[in-house]
Amino acid sequence: MRRTAVIEAAFARGGAVVALESSVLAQGLLPPHNREAAARMMAAVEAAGATPAITAIVRGVPSLGLEPDDLERFLARTGVRKVSARDLGIAVAQQADGATTVAGTLTMCALAGIEVFATGGIGGVHRDAPFDESADLVELSRTPVIVVCAGAKSILDLPATLERLETLGVPVVGYRTRELPGFFSVHTGLMLTATLDTPAQIADAWRAHRAMGCRGAMLVVQPPPADVALPEALVDEATVAALAAASAAGVRGGAVTPFLLADIQQRTAGRSVTANLALLEHNAALAGQIAVALAVARFDAAAT
Ligand code: PSU
Ligand code: MN
Numbered sequence: 282m283r284r285t286a287v288i289e290a291a292f293a294r295g296g297a298v299v300a301l302e303s304s305v306l307a308q309g310l311l312p313p314h315n316r317e318a319a320a321r322m323m324a325a326v327e328a329a330g331a332t333p334a335i336t337a338i339v340r341g342v343p344s345l346g347l348e349p350d351d352l353e354r355f356l357a358r359t360g361v362r363k364v365s366a367r368d369l370g371i372a373v374a375q376q377a378d379g380a381t382t383v384a385g386t387l388t389m390c391a392l393a394g395i396e397v398f399a400t401g402g403i404g405g406v407h408r409d410a411p412f413d414e415s416a417d418l419v420e421l422s423r424t425p426v427i428v429v430c431a432g433a434k435s436i437l438d439l440p441a442t443l444e445r446l447e448t449l450g451v452p453v454v455g456y457r458t459r460e461l462p463g464f465f466s467v468h469t470g471l472m473l474t475a476t477l478d479t480p481a482q483i484a485d486a487w488r489a490h491r492a493m494g495c496r497g498a499m500l501v502v503q504p505p506p507a508d509v510a511l512p513e514a515l516v517d518e519a520t521v522a523a524l525a526a527a528s529a530a531g532v533r534g535g536a537v538t539p540f541l542l543a544d545i546q547q548r549t550a551g552r553s554v555t556a557n558l559a560l561l562e563h564n565a566a567l568a569g570q571i572a573v574a575l576a577v578a579r580f581d582a583a584a585t
Contacts, residue, residue, distance in 0.1 A: 282393050285346030288334050292394075295579060297331035297572035300390050300398040300426075301565065303347075306335075307361040307380035308539045309401070311546070314554050316356050321558060322399065322565040329569025331397075331576075336389040338364055341376030345393055355380060363535050365416045383428070384420040387498065396487070396575060397427045399568035401561050402464040403500070404538065405433040405442030408524060412438075413537060414445070421498040422449035427487055429501045429568040431560045432462040432469070435516045436523065436541045439469055446500065453500045454486065456567060462504035465549075465556045466513045473502070480567065484574035503567060505560035511552055519548040 284292070291298050301322050306315045319335070326333035334345040337355060347355060355361055355378065364372050364379035366388045372379035381389060383403050390398055404415025421428065433442045443461060446453055453461070454475045461471040477483050483501055490499055504510065523544035532540045545553050 282389070283339070283342050283344045284334075285348065288332055288346045291332035295576065297397070297569070297576040298334050298395050299326045299331050299565065299568045299572050300345075300386055300393075300395045301326070301333055301335045302383055302386040302398070302400050303335050303337040303355055303380035304363055304382040304385070305401055305561070307355045307358050308363045309542055310554070310557065311543060312356060312358070314558060315358075318558055318561050319352065319356070321562040325562045325565035326399070326569040329566055329573055331569040331572040333565070334393075334395065336381050336386045338369065338372040338377060338379035338381070340378060341373050343369070343373060343389060343392070345389070345395075354378060363539075365535070366420050367416065383417040384415070387420045387424040387426055387428070390426045391424050395426070397429070397568050397572040399429045399561075399565040401557060401564065402430050402432055402434040403428065405437040405439070406445055407436070407537065408438045412441075418442070418445050418449055418451075421446070421451045421500065423496060424498055425491060425496055426498050427483065427501060427568075427571060428498050429503070429564045429571065431464045431505050431564060432502045433464065434538070434542075435464045435466065436520050436538070436545070439463070439471055443471055449497070450495070451497050451500055452490065453502060454483065456483070456501050456503040458502070458504055462502055463513060463516060464560070465505065465511045465516045465553055467504040467507060467510045468513055480570035480574040483571050484578055487575065488578070501567070501571070503563065505556050506563055509556045509559040511549065511556055515549060515552075519545045519553070522548055
């Protein structure tokens with residue numbers, strides 16, 4: 282896997298590295314917000330003392346970190362395909378530009394040996410039959426990475442998504458919350474079975490998860506910052522309208538999620554974007570802290 286010089290150096294010194302997905306930049310947020318998202322997430326990881334690594338397929342090359350001209354191409358979004366785990370090999374073989382979803386990024390993390398990954402919201406079970414279920418869930422079940430997010434996207438069936446995570450053996454840990462956050466909103470009323478309050482506690486739980494032979498991910502969820510979070514009712518209303526618009530337009534497959542996110546942005550007069558940017562930054566900061574806690578524990582173990 283190709284790594285930028287900064288990421289190469291971080292690996293060489295055994296430092297903390299946090300993976301960031303690229304689909305949120307190339308298919309999720311629209312310009313100019315995607316540029317702001319990339320900058321704020323990277324700065325937040327760095328402020329925590331860790332090194333950010335945007336994962337992508339760059340002209341067919343699996344890459345950790347984007348060089349400036351590559352980042353520009355991804356932010357411009359032209360000719361960049363959405364790459365889930367199953368699409369990685371084809372994107373490589375076709376020498377394509379591919380932006381990795383949560384599922385694609387998890388696979389890249391496993392290949393690269395990265396244990397911590399920050400994103401906005403994972404994919405999950407979509408509302409209404411026939412049920413479209415994101416490949417994110419099955420990849421979470423079989424890839425050992427801590428994924429920090431604000432829950433699953435509000436456009437999904439959240440109770441069903443939580444049930445599937447349980448079936449798939451993916452622990453969902455609330456960071457200083459007992460409730461699954463609603464991505465744009467703080468509350469969903471869906472209670473979690475585990476709450477932890479510090480990055481060190483999460484690092485401990487992760488090592489125990491691995492020591493018990495669990496081969497899947499651990500999802501760490503935290504609500505969006507309260508000052509920018511949207512009221513649940515506003516999110517619900519915009520989501521229902523966006524879903525109706527998607528079905529009227531006959532949107533299918535991988536195009537569904539980007540369509541809904543763009544539609545909700547319009548319907549909330551951009552308030553959803555403000556929340557989205559803030560929660561991405563917030564999640565990147567926590568992921569950085571967790572990665573540092575894991576790196577410190579590795580050094581301590583090596584020293585004794
Ligand atoms: N959350 C966002 N914006 C996004 C996504 C999630 O706020 O763009 C992306 C992630 O990359 C996630 C993907 O993995 O949407 C899920 O797509 P699908 O439902 O097609 O699996
Ligand atoms: Mn899907």
